[in-house]
Amino acid sequence: MDYTQITGLLAAILTTGANIPQAIKVIKTRSTKSLSAATYSMLFLGMVLWVIYGVIKKDIPIILANAVAGSLCGIILFMKLLAIYQSKKSG
Numbered sequence: 001m002d003y004t005q006i007t008g009l010l011a012a013i014l015t016t017g018a019n020i021p022q023a024i025k026v027i028k029t030r031s032t033k034s035l036s037a038a039t040y041s042m043l044f045l046g047m048v049l050w051v052i053y054g055v056i057k058k059d060i061p062i063i064l065a066n067a068v069a070g071s072l073c074g075i076i077l078f079m080k081l082l083a084i085y086q087s088k089k090s091g
Contacts, residue, residue, distance in 0.1 A: 015069060032080040
């Protein structure tokens with residue numbers, strides 16, 4: 001494994017890991033009040049595009065890191081949009 005691969009794997013671990021605390025907090029508290037739907041929409045779309053890019057380039061670290069991080073981001077985004085829907089429905 002060369003330095004480029006090590007750098008890519010380390011970046012993948014850090015950027016994927018950065019999503020874990022927020023996802024856990026949202027799942028536990030069910031609160032997305034302070035989160036931006038626009039930000040999470042852009043982040044989710046960006047990660048989907050990174051997965052597509054990784055598939056085109058046949059780059060497993062890019063595919064895996066962004067698929068996992070995108071899944072976590074997707075959960076957060078889903079919960080945020082659900083909260084918005086429920087607040088509009090009830091009020």
